[in-house]
Amino acid sequence: MGYTGFQAERRGLEANVTYLVGREENVLIWEMSLRSDRDRKVQIFPYVELGMMEFLREIQWQCYNKHQLACYPMGEVLVYRYGVENQPRPDETPLVFFAADVPVAAFDCDRDSFVGSYWSEENPVGVEQGELSDSVMYGGDPCFALQLDLELAAGEERKVHIFLGTAMTEEEILQTAARCRKADFAQRAREGLQEQWERYLSGFQCTLADKDAQTMVNIWNPYQVERNFQFSRNISYYATGTFRGVGMRDTAQDILAMIPLDTGRAREKMDLLFSQQYRDGHCNHYFFPTEGWEPVTRIHSDNHLWLIMDVYHLVMEEGSLEYLSRELPYYDGGWGSVWEHVGKSIEFTLSHMGENGFPLMLCSDWNDMLYKVCRKGKGESIWTGMQFGTVLRMMKELAGLMGESGVKYEEAYQQMQEKVNSLGWDGAWFRRCITDEGVFIGSDREPQAKIWLNTQSWAVISGLGDPDKQIAAMDSVRKYMDTELGIRKIYPAMEDYPSKEDPLTYYNKGCGENGSVFCHANTWAIIAECMLGRSDYAWKYYRQLLPMVAQARAGQERYRAEPYVYASNIFGPESDRFGLANVSWLTGTAAWMYLAVTQYLLGIRPCWEGLSVKPCLPREMLPAVVTRRFRGKVYRITIRSNDDVDVEPA
Ligand code: NOJ
Numbered sequence: 001m002g003y004t005g006f007q008a009e010r011r012g013l014e015a016n017v018t019y020l021v022g023r024e025e026n027v028l029i030w031e032m033s034l035r036s037d038r039d040r041k042v043q044i045f046p047y048v049e050l051g052m053m054e055f056l057r058e059i060q061w062q063c064y065n066k067h068q069l070a071c072y073p074m075g076e077v078l079v080y081r082y083g084v085e086n087q088p089r090p091d092e093t094p095l096v097f098f099a100a101d102v103p104v105a106a107f108d109c110d111r112d113s114f115v116g117s118y119w120s121e122e123n124p125v126g127v128e129q130g131e132l133s134d135s136v137m138y139g140g141d142p143c144f145a146l147q148l149d150l151e152l153a154a155g156e157e158r159k160v161h162i163f164l165g166t167a168m169t170e171e172e173i174l175q176t177a178a179r180c181r182k183a184d185f186a187q188r189a190r191e192g193l194q195e196q197w198e199r200y201l202s203g204f205q206c207t208l209a210d211k212d213a214q215t216m217v218n219i220w221n222p223y224q225v226e227r228n229f230q231f232s233r234n235i236s237y238y239a240t241g242t243f244r245g246v247g248m249r250d251t252a253q254d255i256l257a258m259i260p261l262d263t264g265r266a267r268e269k270m271d272l273l274f275s276q277q278y279r280d281g282h283c284n285h286y287f288f289p290t291e292g293w294e295p296v297t298r299i300h301s302d303n304h305l306w307l308i309m310d311v312y313h314l315v316m317e318e319g320s321l322e323y324l325s326r327e328l329p330y331y332d333g334g335w336g337s338v339w340e341h342v343g344k345s346i347e348f349t350l351s352h353m354g355e356n357g358f359p360l361m362l363c364s365d366w367n368d369m370l371y372k373v374c375r376k377g378k379g380e381s382i383w384t385g386m387q388f389g390t391v392l393r394m395m396k397e398l399a400g401l402m403g404e405s406g407v408k409y410e411e412a413y414q415q416m417q418e419k420v421n422s423l424g425w426d427g428a429w430f431r432r433c434i435t436d437e438g439v440f441i442g443s444d445r446e447p448q449a450k451i452w453l454n455t456q457s458w459a460v461i462s463g464l465g466d467p468d469k470q471i472a473a474m475d476s477v478r479k480y481m482d483t484e485l486g487i488r489k490i491y492p493a494m495e496d497y498p499s500k501e502d503p504l505t506y507y508n509k510g511c512g513e514n515g516s517v518f519c520h521a522n523t524w525a526i527i528a529e530c531m532l533g534r535s536d537y538a539w540k541y542y543r544q545l546l547p548m549v550a551q552a553r554a555g556q557e558r559y560r561a562e563p564y565v566y567a568s569n570i571f572g573p574e575s576d577r578f579g580l581a582n583v584s585w586l587t588g589t590a591a592w593m594y595l596a597v598t599q600y601l602l603g604i605r606p607c608w609e610g611l612s613v614k615p616c617l618p619r620e621m622l623p624a625v626v627t628r629r630f631r632g633k634v635y636r637i638t639i640r641s642n643d644d645v646d647v648e649p650a
Pocket of ligand 1: 247249
């Protein structure tokens with residue numbers, strides 16, 4: 001885990017390159033090994049095209065800013081100074097360097113000199129002519145190119161290391177490069193990474209009959225969880241990293257999956273999120289701890305409630321109330337314990353109820369698309385009501401552990417229950433929300449968007465739906481919304497709804513928020529089916545979204561995403577691109593799919609008394625074996641059937 005390797009072989013010359021970043025230095029290590037079938041001379045030209053750190057700046061300012069760039073050698077190390085004065089933090093911008101652990105025969109720092117006029121990076125003139133020009137660059141377009149001339153003996157394996165790093169000063173660069181060139185540096189970095197990932201992944205490992213599922217549970221799903229946790233939705237193959245910062249809602253959900261794997265890291269992020277909560281209980285929508293920009297302060301109906309789930313999960317994982325007494329700041333001044341913070345979350349929702357008794361939608365709930373529902377300040381979210389019910393139950397349990405009565409949480413829960421089963425019920429499923437004008441969206445009475453997935457699954461998750469209604473709702477999901485590539489989010493998709501002049505969404509039918517298979521929302525359907533004890537449906541919903549299964553079913557050309565990482569959504573059947581996966585990597589699907597499979601299908605869930613094991617697996621998945629780290633010990637859990645389980649110290 002944590003490295004990328006390439007291999008090539010041509011005319012008896014084998015080359016392998018592994019790229020990795022270790023934990024000791026801010027350096028990307030390129031570890032290259034070469035083997036030749038005969039004695040020969042080889043030239044290597046490691047090359048980096050240098051940009052302007054923030055890519056939008058390069059597009060907008062290149063013609064001016066290039067005058068402030070410098071790229072030059074310092075002995076055998078190349079240095080790039082990005083001295084641009086109009087960038088946000090010029091004093092904090094490090095120097096970049098490039099070095100090798102073999103002698104450098106020549107170099108280029110000027111991109112034009114390396115590439116050549118009318119040549120390209122496909123065939124740089126320096127490489128074709130076998131000789132770099134020792135160019136330096138003070139004003140222009142920078143690059144790092146090295147020329148390394150080696151002699152290989154037949155059968156000899158030769159290792160070469162190249163280092164692309166950052167440091168604040170030239171002196172620091174020389175020191176870092178010297179440390180990197182030590183004989184065992186790359187090996188230690190590789191071993192350190194291996195150890196780090198093994199420690200992380202060993203928190204939960206399973207043996208399953210379904211090997212695709214096993215690969216996802218043991219490796220790729222927790223890997224994706226970690227990437228999401230690290231980057232929120234800010235930077236990925238798809239996202240520019242220029243505007244999304246750390247999202248409250250998304251990060252709070254990502255934390256849920258980090259808790260069982262690394263409570264320390266989870267706590268740090270939770271502290272950070274709580275620092276974005278106001279004294280009245282609401283939270284900033286997203287914020288920029290790295291960039292230091294002003295946060296986005298829009299108020300959404302769900303953000304502050306996710307924090308309660310984090311706290312509940314952490315308390316159950318640790319078996320301790322200690323985190324509840326941790327003092328953390330409010331964004332608008334003052335401090336409060338975590339228990340006070342989560343109490344404020346509840347108060348905020350209680351004081352922002354609509355006239356029908358559901359929470360006001362505000363700027364939207366989990367579903368971004370619903371931002372038009374409450375423009376006049378009246379629209380309500382039935383789904384947030386269900387999210388509220390879910391966390392009220394958690395608060396009640398926590399209150400009990402804190403020695404408080406929790407009766408106010410119980411009362412609020414019962415009120416919401418009454419609303420959900422009366423106004424929220426449409427006859428065969430639960431409605432989604434109420435507009436400013438009092439129209440119920442997600443109703444059979446409406447011409448489009450009649451049924452929405454989230455209010456069906458959360459009627460079960462929250463326990464708010466009457467038992468027969470929960471079953472009817474999830475049956476409607478199966479009947480109207482399921483496809484062989486996952487469950488759509490809405491059915492039927494919208495077009496000019498509720499009116500052409502002011503549609504709820506401009507998403508095309510079957511795309512994104514409007515009727516795609518929204519993978520994140522599918523995870524809750526899996527959990528709901530497990531809670532209903534319907535293992536066959538739960539497993540079907542889980543398996544059909546395994547990336548390798550979905551890719552094989554849709555066909556690689558149609559699916560167009562990685563077969564090992566969850567995507568945010570897949571174009572739905574109402575689009576002629578049905579099966580096209582979209583925005584893989586950074587999606588709430590990762591965290592919730594991990595919870596769905598580990599805590600509901602495999603059923604291994606921390607609770608106050610210990611580890612509860614209540615699997616919901618179909619017969620063909622039995623037996624299954626899990627090792628799980630819990631409160632400092634490792635347990636081996638054998639699931640022979642859903643009612644026949646063995647837990648022993650591993
Ligand atoms: C993606 C956003 O990042 C997330 O916050 C939101 O809940 C989903 N889209 C659904 O709208």
